[in-house]
Amino acid sequence: MxxxxxxxxxxxxxxxxxxxxxxxxxxxxxxxxxxxxxxxxxxxxxxxxxxxxxxxxxxxxxxxxxxxxxxxxxxxxxxxFKILGASWGVYRAVEEHLKQVGALEATDALRSLSGLGAQAKKWGLKLSTATAGNWGRAVASMAKNLGIPALVYVPSHMPETTRNLIRGEEAEVMPVNGSYDDAVEVAKHAAGTEGHLLVMDISWEGYTQVxxxxxxxxxxxxxxxxxxxxxxxxxxxxxxxxxxxxxxxxxxxxxxxxxxxxxxxxxxxxxxxxxxxxxxxxxxxxxxxxxxxxxxxxxxxxxxxxxxxxxxxxxxxxxxxxxxxxxxxxxxxxxxxxxxxxxxxxxxxxxxxxxxxxxxxxxxxxxxxxxxxxxxxxxxxxxxxxxxxxxxxxxxxxxx
Structure with missing residues (x-):
């Protein structure tokens, strides 16, 4: 250029x-x-x-x-800064999912993370995401706070030091052969698995609410x-x-x-x-x-x-x-x-x-x-x- x-x-x-x-x-x-x-x-x-x-x-x-x-x-x-969007996005996504399955009553009041996490764990909920680095670590941190598992898909070129930071938040790192965009595609398909809730900081047709x-x-x-x-x-x-x-x-x-x-x-x-x-x-x-x-x-x-x-x-x-x-x-x-x-x-x-x-x-x-x-x-x-x-x-x- x-x-x-x-x-x-x-x-x-x-x-x-x-x-x-x-x-x-x-x-x-x-x-x-x-x-x-x-x-x-x-x-x-x-x-x-x-x-x-x-x-x-x-x-x-x-x-x-x-x-x-x-x-x-x-x-x-x-x-x-990613944790600002990840914390609110994960909180709302988990809350709405639990409402849809009948585990929570609808309310405008803010719920405690411990209470929300207890219900999410009871329903076997897992978070899935793809990341270039900080987003995945932020989602993993929220999953840890909620007491539920997280699967984080990462591109193959991500340094091991960055992967270890995500693992440090108790998440499972899932390497994908390819770029960040390739990792997103794999995460999309994996989220179809029962109990996996996809939480991404990118939207596409049909995926905008989170x-x-x-x-x-x-x-x-x-x-x-x-x-x-x-x-x-x-x-x-x-x-x-x-x-x-x-x-x-x-x-x-x-x-x-x-x-x-x-x-x-x-x-x-x-x-x-x-x-x-x-x-x-x-x-x-x-x-x-x-x-x-x-x-x-x-x-x-x-x-x-x-x-x-x-x-x-x-x-x-x-x-x-x-x-x-x-x-x-x-x-x-x-x-x-x-x-x-x-x-x-x-x-x-x-x-x-x-x-x-x-x-x-x-x-x-x-x-x-x-x-x-x-x-x-x-x-x-x-x-x-x-x-x-x-x-x-x-x-x-x-x-x-």
Missing amino acids: AMAAAVYLNTTAKNWQYEDTSADQADATPSDGSSRALAFHKCQPLYSATPLYSLSSLAKDLGVGYVLLKDESSRFGLPS PEWVVEGYQTMLDESDAQALAVTGGKRVTHAVIPVGCGLIAQAVTQHYKSSVRQRHGSPAATVIAVEPTTAACLRRSLEEGKMTSVATGSSIMSGMNCGTLSTISWPVLKSGVNVSVVVSEAESHAAVQELDGLGVQAGPCGAATLASLKRVCALERGAIGIDETSVIILYCTEGARDYQIQPGPGPMGI
């Missing part, structure tokens, strides 16, 4: 608004599902808001007002960062939000949030959304260029959590309409960003650091086109903590 093509401007997204029909139109509050997810997270023993840092030296170097970083390196004892709950779960991170950003900047609003893509659900949550018509009616102007992908798995970029959801073949990447070749079907319409900028970064750029953040006191993994790499690329090439100047308030969603990885040769001029 030529360097100039590494930044793609999606001009059709400039005036798009997300209409959240489930939100209270009289108040700028999240939808009922997102509100329940926040209440659920807050009642968990390990809940605390993750920190937001103001990287003043970086802001000065880039010539902007603020560079803020939402640090998801420790969330419920795990090194990634991914929608996952998106609701990610709203907790956004509610936290809204309050934190206002406090750090003295009341200034975020103007640009930078987020990794992967299969699309976290990017969907961020895009919906910053393009929400309800927020705009209550004094929060829309922010420019910048989405970042690795050169090995730029499925959003390809889809934007083609004008339709398009899969790509993937290769090995240090940005393993973003190494997804197919977007979630519920995410594509939102990303197509609402993402302003698509940036593709190389292995070398992500690794350099990991090191730069380490020097600033932030322990980030390659996926989280990719947001910094993409911001630097945009500032170098397209800052004027997307309104980045000395007044900009830019937030980076650093979605994973530091982890071991091996540098891989990557495609493009910036590959190592």
Whole structure:
């Protein structure tokens, strides 16, 4: 990929608004599902808001007002934001399954994990999922909290260190000969086995409800960062939000949030959304260029959590309409960003650091086109903590 093509401007997204029909139109509050997810997270023993840092030296170097970083390196004892979506998605999926089999009465009240887990165990329920890394570990952690088994299907190129982290949550790791997308296909078929409940953070035709709950779960991170950003900047609003893509659900949550018509009616102007992908798995970029959801073949990447070749079907319409900028970064750029953040006191993994790499690329090439100047308030969603990885040769001029 030529360097100039590494930044793609999606001009059709400039005036798009997300209409959240489930939100209270009289108040700028999240939808009922997102509100329940926040209440659920807050009642968990390990809940605390993750920190937001103001990287003043970086802001000065880039010539902007603020560079803020939402640090998801420790969330419920795990090194990634994924547990927010996994915890709410698993909770709702297990609850709804048990309602359908007559094991639970319908209620809007939040149930305890211990009580829900006892019923799930009684009915012999197992969780099944596929993962590129952090999602599978998060689902396994929830299964452990519920006291039920989990089967986690992983691509063959996943490092043994990552597999062992998933095993450390008492899950059974099931290697699949192929890519993440191949692992998803195997997990789909395995979920037809009696007692296996599929919980995925990607949607496809006929499978949308659990991914929608996952998106609701990610709203907790956004509610936290809204309050934190206002406090750090003295009341200034975020103007640009930078987020990794992967299969699309976290990017969907961020895009919906910053393009929400309800927020705009209550004094929060829309922010420019910048989405970042690795050169090995730029499925959003390809889809934007083609004008339709398009899969790509993937290769090995240090940005393993973003190494997804197919977007979630519920995410594509939102990303197509609402993402302003698509940036593709190389292995070398992500690794350099990991090191730069380490020097600033932030322990980030390659996926989280990719947001910094993409911001630097945009500032170098397209800052004027997307309104980045000395007044900009830019937030980076650093979605994973530091982890071991091996540098891989990557495609493009910036590959190592």
